[in-house]
Amino acid sequence: MSELATRATVTSASAKAPAKPVRWLRLAAWLALLALLLVLPLYLGSEWLKAGQWMMTGAVGSIGLTMLVGQAGQLSLAHAFFLLMGGTTYTVLASGTEDGRVIGFELNPLFSMVAAIVVTALLGLAFAPVSGRLRGIYLGVASLSLVFIGLYFGQSADRLTGGTSTGRTPAPFELFGITFDNSGGLVVLGVPFRQAEKMWYLYLALTVIAFVLARGAVNSRVGRSWRAVRDHEASAAAMGVSVARAKAGAFAVSSAYAGLAGVMTVLWFDILKPDENEFGTYGINVSIAYLAMVIIGGLGSIGGALVGALIVFGLPQVLSLYSTQLGIFTGSGEGAFTPILVSTFVYGAAIILVVLFEPGGLAAIGRRITGGLHRERKKEGTSR
Amino acid sequence: METFLQLVVNGLGKGAVYALLALGFVIIFKATEVINFAHGSLVLFGGYLVVVTRESLGWVGASLVGIAGAGLLAVVIERLLLSRSKLADPHSLALLTIGVDVIVVEELVRRLGVGIPFLGEAWDAKPIQVGGITLFRTHLVAMLVAAVLITAFYLAFKFSNWGVAMRAQAENREAAALMGIRSRGVTMTAWLVAGLLAGVAVLFLATQDFSGAGLSRGTHAIALAAFPAAILGGLDSTVGAVVGGLVVGLVEALSAQYISFDFSKSAVFLVMLLVLVIRPSGLFGTREITRV
Numbered sequence: 138m139s140e141l142a143t144r145a146t147v148t149s150a151s152a153k154a155p156a157k158p159v160r161w162l163r164l165a166a167w168l169a170l171l172a173l174l175l176v177l178p179l180y181l182g183s184e185w186l187k188a189g190q191w192m193m194t195g196a197v198g199s200i201g202l203t204m205l206v207g208q209a210g211q212l213s214l215a216h217a218f219f220l221l222m223g224g225t226t227y228t229v230l231a232s233g234t235e236d237g238r239v240i241g242f243e244l245n246p247l248f249s250m251v252a253a254i255v256v257t258a259l260l261g262l263a264f265a266p267v268s269g270r271l272r273g274i275y276l277g278v279a280s281l282s283l284v285f286i287g288l289y290f291g292q293s294a295d296r297l298t299g300g301t302s303t304g305r306t307p308a309p310f311e312l313f314g315i316t317f318d319n320s321g322g323l324v325v326l327g328v329p330f331r332q333a334e335k336m337w338y339l340y341l342a343l344t345v346i347a348f349v350l351a352r353g354a355v356n357s358r359v360g361r362s363w364r365a366v367r368d369h370e371a372s373a374a375a376m377g378v379s380v381a382r383a384k385a386g387a388f389a390v391s392s393a394y395a396g397l398a399g400v401m402t403v404l405w406f407d408i409l410k411p412d413e414n415e416f417g418t419y420g421i422n423v424s425i426a427y428l429a430m431v432i433i434g435g436l437g438s439i440g441g442a443l444v445g446a447l448i449v450f451g452l453p454q455v456l457s458l459y460s461t462q463l464g465i466f467t468g469s470g471e472g473a474f475t476p477i478l479v480s481t482f483v484y485g486a487a488i489i490l491v492v493l494f495e496p497g498g499l500a501a502i503g504r505r506i507t508g509g510l511h512r513e514r515k516k517e518g519t520s521r
Numbered sequence: 522m523e524t525f526l527q528l529v530v531n532g533l534g535k536g537a538v539y540a541l542l543a544l545g546f547v548i549i550f551k552a553t554e555v556i557n558f559a560h561g562s563l564v565l566f567g568g569y570l571v572v573v574t575r576e577s578l579g580w581v582g583a584s585l586v587g588i589a590g591a592g593l594l595a596v597v598i599e600r601l602l603l604s605r606s607k608l609a610d611p612h613s614l615a616l617l618t619i620g621v622d623v624i625v626v627e628e629l630v631r632r633l634g635v636g637i638p639f640l641g642e643a644w645d646a647k648p649i650q651v652g653g654i655t656l657f658r659t660h661l662v663a664m665l666v667a668a669v670l671i672t673a674f675y676l677a678f679k680f681s682n683w684g685v686a687m688r689a690q691a692e693n694r695e696a697a698a699l700m701g702i703r704s705r706g707v708t709m710t711a712w713l714v715a716g717l718l719a720g721v722a723v724l725f726l727a728t729q730d731f732s733g734a735g736l737s738r739g740t741h742a743i744a745l746a747a748f749p750a751a752i753l754g755g756l757d758s759t760v761g762a763v764v765g766g767l768v769v770g771l772v773e774a775l776s777a778q779y780i781s782f783d784f785s786k787s788a789v790f791l792v793m794l795l796v797l798v799i800r801p802s803g804l805f806g807t808r809e810i811t812r813v
Binding site: 286 | 556602605606612613614615616617619620621622623624627628631738739742745748749752756781783784786787789790791793794797798801802
């Protein structure tokens, strides 16, 4: 994997300092995308907004994982565990005690969200004795054990999680006196702002913050130390990078992102429901889905992680929305091709194709396109 | 004391099956340095073939088809996908096998639908009583078969030409190739053997005595428990695979009884974590040496 990741950044290094016009073009493209995302709720129905929120949840989680796997070179299959921990922390802190069956503190939701991020970051740090000592596949399988611990936690700590049979409801998010549910008669430009619209802006804000912070981390001294450790631990240490600190730090940051994605997950489902077996909302399949986003996007590329989330989390949503309109995937029960099944095939195949033909992932394809643009501009420049 | 003995016997019986699976990981890893995340889908594929063919072929014929099929699928994966990307490093090929696994498992589970058939009809049911201890037939047959297969593999690995070629390749790929060893053949047989072992293992996995459940997505999950077995033994050690398998079987049986059934799955992984923290390359694995 390290070679894969190195190749990905070697290409990025060559494309790192594009000519000025390209850089402005890129910034303009990001801003145009943001503007588009800001006006979408005025035009889209709530089911599409809901699908978009799910993709943004995936985006936040995969940004965290791509930093860990691609930048710091640590393979992790533990993402689902940190999702569960983040979601649980938020729910326990923000929700009430309900019928006395569960523990709740009814704290401020924003505070609870931040606390969830802090708690998952600390849990990530607590894994340092393991993550610091192991490398590559050994670490991948070791981190898988956290998913099984999470499964047991969900089953046994039902005072916190609400148990596998019923789960519990998280308190709705609240900020500046606005509650992110269907209450209140807010109308903007003739569009009533209900839960779907409000949540869209909340998720968009969280995704943008997560994205900007990650870009900052990757381009800074921290990111450089991660890449140095990834490429060669001994030489990184010789150059004065604290290997243990860089490794633990990357794991903590990635866990914190997963924790936030966990909060977004329980708010999206509007329920915290731990799994009965290892294939649920916080199971191995979810860890693999997140890893798929990262691989498909191109290991280590933040923008690639966004596209990966779009494919892996977006496809089942879009397919099921279209299926009701077009009348495909109507079969159910035994032997049926469900939207989820079809999109699982697609991302499984995408992983295979990416590893075989484009180890830099979709990010490398993107770079090739902008790189091509760059080269053409240069040619124009010389001919003129 | 009797309960304890009973648990040890059960644990060893299950451990024999885990050892077969773990040995598959180790063989592939030794030959190619690739971790095969698609091992669970080989297991499921073998089982699926048994289910489909046993009406017409009978149990013995169907089992042979299942075992051969799992081996064939392993070879197909290696020839079709892994051998095409010689430039990619083993870690990215491991990621590739995740993609393969996702597709194969989803399709097989879709085909199986709601039916979760049992496979071990040749020996299932009617346990044998010895003193106060109950011996499950599945466990007995599994231990016997595992002992025979693992010994055969060990002897072949030590004394046959294939074994020498395999060990040479595991030691140093390039040097082995320069000495005239065909890496293509070695790699292919390694995958074939691993696939065959997975095909044998599934006959024991999807039984009343082993898991109490038939062939389903759960079978794939049980095969995952062979991961910790291979890792805690040391990924490049055949002895380690056997020891790891038995340790996993014992830990599972003992923790299910003395702590809780829900905990037994995590217990296996916790023991693996503990071993890894103390010995990062497993009990019998070779240590990686870094030089600057």
